[in-house]
Amino acid sequence: MHPALSVIVFTVASGAGYGLLATLALLAALGTIAPSLPLGLAGFGLALALVTGGLLSSTLHLGHPERAWRAFSQWRTSWLSREGVAAVATYLPAGLLALLFTFFAPGRATLAILGLLTAAGAVATVLCTAMIYRSLKPIHAWCNQWTVPGYLALGAATGLALAFAVLAAFGVPAAGPVGIAAIAALAAAWWVKRAYWSFLDTVPAASTPESATGLGRIGKVRLLDPPHTGANYLAREMGFRIARKHATKLRAIAMVAGVVLPAALVAVALATTQPLASLAAWLAALLALAGALVERWLFFAEAKHTTMLYYGAASA
Amino acid sequence: MTGYVTPRRRLGLVIDLDTCVGCHACAVNCKEWNTGGHSAPLTDLDPYGPAASGVWFNRIHSFEAGEGRAGRTVNFPRSCLHCDEPACVTVCPTGASYKREEDGIVLVNPDTCIGCKLCSWACPYGAREYDEDEGVMKKCTLCIDRIYNETIPEAERVPACVSTCPAHARHFGDLGDPASEVSRLVAERGGYDLMPELGYRPVNKYLPPRPGRPAPPPQPAEPDAEGLTGFLGWVDRMLSR
Numbered sequence: 001m002h003p004a005l006s007v008i009v010f011t012v013a014s015g016a017g018y019g020l021l022a023t024l025a026l027l028a029a030l031g032t033i034a035p036s037l038p039l040g041l042a043g044f045g046l047a048l049a050l051v052t053g054g055l056l057s058s059t060l061h062l063g064h065p066e067r068a069w070r071a072f073s074q075w076r077t078s079w080l081s082r083e084g085v086a087a088v089a090t091y092l093p094a095g096l097l098a099l100l101f102t103f104f105a106p107g108r109a110t111l112a113i114l115g116l117l118t119a120a121g122a123v124a125t126v127l128c129t130a131m132i133y134r135s136l137k138p139i140h141a142w143c144n145q146w147t148v149p150g151y152l153a154l155g156a157a158t159g160l161a162l163a164f165a166v167l168a169a170f171g172v173p174a175a176g177p178v179g180i181a182a183i184a185a186l187a188a189a190w191w192v193k194r195a196y197w198s199f200l201d202t203v204p205a206a207s208t209p210e211s212a213t214g215l216g217r218i219g220k221v222r223l224l225d226p227p228h229t230g231a232n233y234l235a236r237e238m239g240f241r242i243a244r245k246h247a248t249k250l251r252a253i254a255m256v257a258g259v260v261l262p263a264a265l266v267a268v269a270l271a272t273t274q275p276l277a278s279l280a281a282w283l284a285a286l287l288a289l290a291g292a293l294v295e296r297w298l299f300f301a302e303a304k305h306t307t308m309l310y311y312g313a314a315s316a
Numbered sequence: 317m318t319g320y321v322t323p324r325r326r327l328g329l330v331i332d333l334d335t336c337v338g339c340h341a342c343a344v345n346c347k348e349w350n351t352g353g354h355s356a357p358l359t360d361l362d363p364y365g366p367a368a369s370g371v372w373f374n375r376i377h378s379f380e381a382g383e384g385r386a387g388r389t390v391n392f393p394r395s396c397l398h399c400d401e402p403a404c405v406t407v408c409p410t411g412a413s414y415k416r417e418e419d420g421i422v423l424v425n426p427d428t429c430i431g432c433k434l435c436s437w438a439c440p441y442g443a444r445e446y447d448e449d450e451g452v453m454k455k456c457t458l459c460i461d462r463i464y465n466e467t468i469p470e471a472e473r474v475p476a477c478v479s480t481c482p483a484h485a486r487h488f489g490d491l492g493d494p495a496s497e498v499s500r501l502v503a504e505r506g507g508y509d510l511m512p513e514l515g516y517r518p519v520n521k522y523l524p525p526r527p528g529r530p531a532p533p534p535q536p537a538e539p540d541a542e543g544l545t546g547f548l549g550w551v552d553r554m555l556s557r
Contacts, residue, residue, distance in 0.1 A: 001437070061432070061433075062430050062431050062432055062451075063429070063430065063431015063432075063433075063446070063448075063450070063451025063452055064429070064430045064431050064451050064452070065430070067410070067428065067429075067430045068430055070409070070410035070411075070412075070428055070430060071409035071410055071430060071432070072409075073409070073410060073411055074408060074409050074410060074411050077406040077407075078406060078407050078408060078409045078434075079407070080407065080409040080432065080434055081409035081410075084409065132407075132434070135403075135407070136403075136407075136437055136438055137403065137438075137440065137514045137515070137516075138437070138438065138439065138440035138514065139437065206513045206514070207440065207511050207513060207514065209379075211510075211511050211512070211513060212440075212510060212511055213379055213381070213390070213392055213510070214508045214509075214510055214522055214524065215333075215379060215381040215388075215390055215392075215524075215525075216381075217524060218381035218382040218386070218387070218388050218390075218525070219381050219382025219383055219386060219387060220381070220382065220383070221379050221380070221381045222379065222380050222381075223377065223378075223379055223380075224378040224379055224380045224389060225338075225377070225378035226377065227340075227343070227375035227376050227377050227394070228372075228375065230367065230368050230369055231367070231369050232369055232370070232372070232445065233369075233371070233436075233445045233446045233448070234436075234442045234445065237433065237436065237437075237446070238437075238442070305437070305440075305442075306440040306441075306511065306514070307439070307440065307441065307442030310375075310377055310392075310394055310441075310442060311377075
């Protein structure tokens with residue numbers, strides 16, 4: 001599948017933004033972080049900026065962005081519609097929580113209720129994003145049990161890494177446990193992506209050129225003549241191919257730059273004092289985001305669509 | 317789309333892979349009719365340039381199946397199958413992609429389509445093509461503007477691809493009616509679904525190529541010149557010198 005930059009930026013930014021948002025909301029709900037103007041502006045501000053920037057980026061690949069409001073109507077069957085509804089619904093408690101946390105000093109109960117609602121909305125929105133891909137049967141690389149854990153784990157890993165960097169910069173005591181949680185989430189992301197790639201390399205798609213044409217009854221099927229000599233929408237959108245050797249290298253880059261180094265840097269930050277701790281924490285967060293961008297690019301580039309079985313692909 | 321109801325009729329095509337000659341006339345007539353039809357225009361970008369690319373509802377592939385004498389070349393027209401389980405409809409976030417209750421035809425409303433392209437990802441058959449110029453998705457309408465068109469002679473009220481096929485390889489009718497001509501054809505010839513494993517339950521059916529003629533008997537061996545007598549024996553001896 002064609003790796004559209006707008007969709008890659010959207011899923012990575014919103015995943016990290018919702019991860020950060022959920023972390024801060026839960027900490028606020030637990031009373032682990034106290035309402036404060038600088039922490040509210042930096043923490044909730046960054047989370048909402050990432051989420052909003054991501055959502056705006058997602059509208060860039062639309063043919064008619066001015067009609068995007070119509071996408072809230074089909075939530076009964078469409079995961080894309082559900083994602084839109086969940087994203088907008090999450091803005092209500094999240095916006096209120098950010099406002100109160102930053103500029104006022106609300107009571108414990110208010111923080112607890114808004115915090116839990118915000119965290120639930122953030123997780124639900126990332127879940128809907130993942131389900132958009134998980135539900136597409138023609139794409140074997142997406143329609144499998146590893147897609148949802150992959151999106152949740154990477155959202156949590158990048159979000160927690162960002163939360164740790166923000167909290168470490170402010171010297172908040174909660175930074176310690178959040179750093180440990182970030183290392184755990186990075187380890188989970190490592191495990192899920194390894195399992196996903198092992199699945200991709202070993203489990204073949206159900207559909208084949210034989211089942212796509214129904215000509216398997218005669219024998220092995222191969223394309224003799226394509227229907228057209230030039231490109232078309234299908235070839236551009238679904239015919240994207242990446243060499244296996246590049247995929248292997250990029251997988252390694254995503255794992256080392258996006259998981260191993262950030263986890264090591266978080267550990268360094270936990271063991272050192274300022275300003276080194278802050279520097280290591282921010283470097284960890286930026287590397288985790290960069291690794292997630294590579295991972296998300298691969299998620300598209302490695303995915304094959306059954307339509308290409310009609311255009312000479314030997315497998316889907 | 318929500319509140320999905322099983323359509324009363326299941327209009328669709330039956331495509332005979334035995335008789336299709338791969339002439340592309342159906343694709344050309346489809347383009348010709350539909351560029352002025354319900355989903356007009358079927359935009360072409362750079363039509364006379366080196367990177368011509370445009371929207372078509374019907375594409376004709378040619379495949380080879382099997383090896384040696386048992387192998388066949390099969391021409392394979394590909395268009396929307398108007399599935400009974402159309403994921404292209406259920407994934408649509410705006411309801412612009414819909415399946416008609418009265419005849420099962422799957423259509424796109426160009427006024428509410430936001431051009432997110434998710435429906436084209438959800439279609440295993442590559443039946444949907446995005447119009448980059450208009451920013452909306454387009455697809456086969458089963459020539460909805462012909463089959464119900466009372467301003468054209470009744471015999472012509474079939475999809476453009478069906479009317480133009482010189483090999484009579486395309487048949488149009490109600491596949492929900494077991495007594496219809498198309499349903500009988502499917503039953504007689506063993507019509508089948510494409511990628512049944514994905515569960516989209518396409519309405520359109522494909523008729524398999526008929527079994528090939530049995531392989532011809534082996535050619536008689538080279539006549540043996542040994543033992544010839546008379547004139548032919550003399551010729552053989554002369555030529556063998």
